[in-house]
Structures are given as C-alpha cells and as structure tokens.
Amino acid sequence: MSLSLEKAKQFYRQMLLCRRFEEKSAELYTEQKIRGFLHLYIGEEAVATGIIDAIEPDDGVVATYREHCHAILKGIPPEKVMAELYGKMEGCSRGRGGSMHLFDKEKNFYGGYAIVGGGLPLAVGIALADKRMGRKRVTVCFFGDGAVAEGEFHESMNLAQLWELPVLFVCENNLYGMGTYIERAESEPDLVKKAKSYRMEAHRVDGMDVVKVNDAAKKAVAHIRSGKGPVFLECQTYRFRAHSMFDPDRYRTKKEIEAWKEKGPIVTFRKYLQKKEMWEKIDAAAIEKAIEEEVEKAVDFAEKGTWEPVSDLTKFVYSEEVTS
C-alpha cells in the first residue's frame, strides 16, 4: 500500500525522534546523568512506529523494559520520559520507575516491565476486563523473543485465544535474549508456528519496514475489533546496540551487526520514499532540526526537574490508610 505524504512525514519524524532521543540517552548515561539500567531500542524503531500508528488513543499498550519509543509514540511527552530516566519527580512515573518502568494512565500506557514475559498476563487481564465491561478497546502487548520461552507466554496465549480476547501480541524478534541466540533457547524457533498451535491468527512481518509493519498491524487490529479474538505478529528485527549499557556484546559478530544496519528501519524507509519520489517532499533536514530541538528541550526539562525529598522515602511503600 502507498503512504500519503502526511503519513510519510509522520513515520520519518517518529522513527528519527526515537533514534535521536535514545542516542542522547546513551550519551547522558555515560555522563552518569542517567543511572540504573538503560536498554536501547535503536534498530527496532519501525516496529513500535508501525504498530502504534494502527491503534486509537483509547487503546492500551503494555511493553517491556526496552520501551522509551513505545511510551513516546503512545503520547507521553519526551520531556516526561527524559525526566523519568533522570529519576526526577516530573517524570511520568514520578521518578520512581526509571527507564524500565515508564507508565501513564491517561495515555493508556500500562508500562514498562522489567520481568521478561511479565507484561503478557497483564495485557490479557486488561483485555478480559475490556471484554467483560463491553469496552471496544484493543490492548497491544510488546515483548521480545526471549519471553516466548516463559510459562507466562503460553498461559497468556492459551487464555487469550480460548476467551477470544482483544489482544494484539507483538513479538519483537531481534534474535537474541541478552546474549542467547534464539536457536539456543527455543526448541521450536518458528514463532508463528508456535502461536498457531494455540489456533491463533498469526503472521510474520519484516520488522525493519515500517510500511509493512503498519499494514500488518492495521489488518490485525481490524480482525481483533471485529470480535474475532487475538492476533500474534512476529516482527523480525534487530537491535544495533548491546542488550543494555552494561553488555560487552561479545556474542555477535561485527559483520552480522553491519549487515542488519544496511537494512535498518530509517535506511529502508528512506529508500522507499526515494522510490516513491517522496523523499524530497518530506524535507528531512527540517524534520532533523525540529527533532534536535525537541530532544534538547526534553534534556533541559529533566535537568531542571526536582529530586523527591528524602522525607518521602517511605511514601507508596505501604498502602495509606483509607478513611471512608
């Protein structure tokens, strides 16, 4: 399917914003402005961009610890995400979650989960509540290939299909769970086959191509909204950076990484736009400049943010007494 010029600009802008936001985060991490864990999504931007475009603001998103882009694309302002990475009170999780636990109830962004596979039962629970309450919402659950080896994956797939729940399962298959290659962790590495064994509608898509991801997502969302139950999408992608900032990345060859970079999502999309003669029309230089300013603004907001006072240390640790 061809894109409108407006959509082309949107996708380019969104993928580039994700990329520049994270490059800046990595820089700030090395300066120790950002502490704790930091998992970058660089290389995988086409997946979150193509999928989140296919849903409505009222729909929900559950993600993993590699979720800065999902959070921003679901509508959390970059400055609130950056303030959260800094641990400042103005962050979307009040500075208590950090990079792995972004959250925003108003935007229906239900986290950021550090536990591999932890988001799956949660998405199924949200979808069950929606179905029982007669709400016409879809919940998208993003997870990595590593989560497929978890018990929670199988229980979630089983119940979602059995109860025909409105969930879109998006497996971001980047071939590695930390340092473990998928073939060493999965007795059946064909993930679509696995989903189909639950009789679920399942498809494989090139996760480096935002247009293909978006097409597949639109079809999947239409299927789910018509009440036909969940869909599983395996998006084949690759992370260009290490698993986290602590990972020496010794389990992959430079050659492999370089080969994937050649089909990176931004490169692939630029080629698509050139072929469709839209590249000149999107004014990439203006987009780049606006993003640079947006990222600077986010950093400035985080820098000026406030630390939670020590007197609040035990706040939210125990439930507060409710007086009725």
Ligand SMILES: Cc1ncc(C[n+]2csc(CCOP(=O)(O)OP(=O)(O)O)c2C)c(N)n1
């Ligand atoms: C239940 C559980 N087991 C192990 C870990 C440690 N761990 C953190 S990330 C990770 C790899 C997960 O890989 P994948 O699901 O493919 O996601 P990716 O990092 O590739 O996006 C592991 C094993 C964890 N956080 N939770």
